[in-house]
Structures are given as C-alpha cells and as structure tokens.
Amino acid sequence: YDLSIKLLKEREIFEQILEMESKVAKEKLKELLQGVLDPESHLAPAIAKTLGDTDYDVLFLSGVGEVFPYIRSHNVLNNLQSTAKDKPTVIFFPGAYTHSLESGASLDLFGRLHDDKYYRAFNIYHCEV
Template sequence: MNATNSPTLAQSFEVIRSKLRDPEFLACRGLGNEVPFHVFPYDAADEPEVRARLRDLLSEDPARLEPVRIIHVDLWELICDLCERRGLMEKLPAFERKRGSDALLARLQAIASPAKLVDHMRERLAAEYGEPQPGRDVLLISGVGRAYPITRAHQILECAQPIFSHIPVVLFYPGVYDGQTLRLFGSINDGNYYRAFNIL
C-alpha cells in the first residue's frame, strides 16, 4: 500500500474499535470455515505509539465496548513468566556468558516453545478471566517483536488454532502480512500463515 494511502494509527485503532463492537465479528460469522484469526500489521517504527494506543484501548470503560470483553496477552511477558516459574531469570545472564548467545536462545526456545506458550496463555487467561466465551470475548495478542527470535508469530497462531478458534483473535504484528506470508519488521521472513485475515 502506498504510504500516502495508509491509514494513520488513530484511524486504524478506530477500525479495530468498530470491529470489536460488530456482532458479526464477535460471532465469527461470514468467515466460511476459516478460523476467526486476524492480524493488525503496523510499521515497527510505530511500536511506542501502538503500545500506548493499545494501553488506552485496554483501559477504556468496559461500558463503551459492550458487549465485547477484551482479553489480552503479551508474548514477551508470557516468556518471562515461564522463566520466572523455573527460577531462571537471574541465572540467564551468567548462562549466556558461560555458554554463549546461541546456547541461551536454544534454552529459551525449549522453555518457551510455541506449544508451551499457548498452553500457558490458556492457563493464564482462564485464571484471570475464566473460560473465553463466544460472542463476548476477543483475544488480543501483542509483544511479537520482543518475543522474536524466541518464538515466531506463525507458530503461535498454528498452536492457538485448536484452542481459541471459537473466539476472535487479533495479533498485533510489527511487520507485513499479505494474507500468506508474515514478514517481521518488514524484512524478516517470519513464516507462512494462510488462515488469518488482515483486520484493516
């Protein structure tokens, strides 16, 4: 899309708000047999503003968004939480000094594999919100850029399909999504994923 035709972030978030209030969107209707997964791609340079606007959205008066209830997870926070649970956060710097960055990455990828991250996501959401309910709940996933290269977006979406396919999911993605390929930061091949819709 030509930059002059691209919506501003303010406009994009208004589109998202209107989607969240749309009964068809909440009910996952009009998608055929596809899962109700959506990607919000944005320029990675806009990350600070996206975080700020996402915070504003999450802190809005719930009455303004009725009947939707937004549930949110940050992938980077999930990774940190898994490390904390294993008592590893304070040990990781020493591990990297001793074994090197490649060994540290491999260790983190084993601790926070896509399947483990999605399982932890499900547990955390159930504890905080209860079981997600169709027609009411929308799951927003952020933190993709900070979680790379420990995990990749297409792997998270693939693992989430059998668990969250009954509610709309919106992935905030600092890169490009053309309906088939994810390119993190606009340049890194982040894998193929064919089942999501561009929310804009």
Template structure:
C-alpha cells in the same frame, strides 16, 4: 489524520460495534485477525491497545478484552522453569550461544499456549502483542496455529510489526516467513 490513524479508527469501530466478537462475515472460520503495521509505529500501537483495554475493560461491558504480550508470557515461562534469575550468570559463564539454546529449549509452543489459555479465560477479545519482542524464540504463526486447537471461537487480533500479505508475513518488513497464516487482515 495519518493512514495508520485511519486504520486504527476502523479497528476501534469494528470492536465498538461488536462486529469482531460476533464473528460477522466469517462463516465458520476461526476469528483470527492480523493488524500489520510499520515497526516504527510500535509505541502508537501500544497506546492503541491501552486505549482498547481502558475503554472496554469495565464491569458490564459486552466486550471483555485481554492483552497477551508474548514477551511477558515468555518471561513467565522463564520464571516457571526457574531460568529467569540465572540468565545473566549463565550467559557470563557459558556464552551467548549456549544461553540462546537454553532459552530456545523452553520456548515450546505448549508452554506459551498453557499460559495464554489461562489468561484468556472469561474474555471474548484477545489482543496479542509483543510479536517482535519475543522473536526469534517464538513466531506468530506458531502461536496462531497452536492456539486454534485450544481457543477457536474467541476473537483474536494479532498486532504484527511488519507486513501481512493475507497469507504470509514479513517481520519488521525484513524477515519473510513462508508459513501460512490463518487469519484475516483487519484493515
């Protein structure tokens, strides 16, 4: 069994035992956990999240997970703002730089948080994925920092493609982010 498989098994057991949703050992801290991984293992992480969703998303389960793929949230924002269908044409006519700025203008934390808070209603475990897919338009620390003002009691696991030191992250193990991460390394 690989080191990643051992770590994923540990997370699975913590979910299964309800340790994560009961916020065991956290005191009054916000129940945010970060699972960092080698970006090359992205497909394995996606399979793991599917497994969690399959094994715990049934009527009567005490664990009610929801996956929040930040890229899917971003696409929903673009559709809400009526930008999605014109991106390709806009890039052809205005160039990549202007298109990038247009996408940045709708990448506001409140747009993400509004959609996320609707999607997590009624769930007691949030699995955040798609961090690498939505970069550089949105960053994980911005999501977590803004989410705490709306959802501070629901257990949340952020799957991060890179490294997490316990206080800061390096996306893809390359781009260092000096922002403080209020979360616990899950394994």
C-alpha cells in the same frame, strides 16, 4: 513477551538466563529459550489456562518483536488454533501481513524476514465495523 518472562520466573530460571546471556553464544541461548518457551509445550498451555480463567471477547497478543527469534509468531498461532478457536485473536505484529492467491498468507517480520507459513488470518485494517 510478558508471559514469557512470567514462565521463566515461575520455573525459577529467569535469573540464571540473565546471568548466562553475556557468557554463552547467542545461538546456544536461543536454543535454550526455544526449549523452555516452546509454544506447544509451554506457551499455548499457559495461554489456554489464562483464557480459561478469564471472560474475554478478543485475545490480544503483543510483544512478538521482543521475543524474536526464540519464539516465532507462526508457531504460537499454529499452536493456538485449538485453544483460542471460539473467539478472535489479534496479534500486534511488527511487520507486514501479505496475502495473495498464489502464495497464501505471510507475516513479514520487521519488513525483512519473509515467513511463508500458512495463516488463517486477515489484516484488520481491511475490516469494517
């Protein structure tokens, strides 16, 4: 979430978006934000730059619920596979992670939206240290 706001401010469009929010249809605003915050073109490169400038052991991603629906967590995770591959990534997700042999892994946003995307992920609640 914070990175999204930072990117909009860096591109000098944050104030314009705030101004248009009440004047345009939600779908149009969603399309605009999806374009200017595209995970492949904008978010993943910004995260990669931050990671390159920082010594870290674990990448933590938060604010997923705050950027829905214009940024989808599966798009971010898919685009980070080549960027954040050497160290673990933990995403704080407002919903449930499910996994079965038949259907694979899924993130169910807010316990309502079933996302049948494939994730190379696991629930950290089931890990022991």
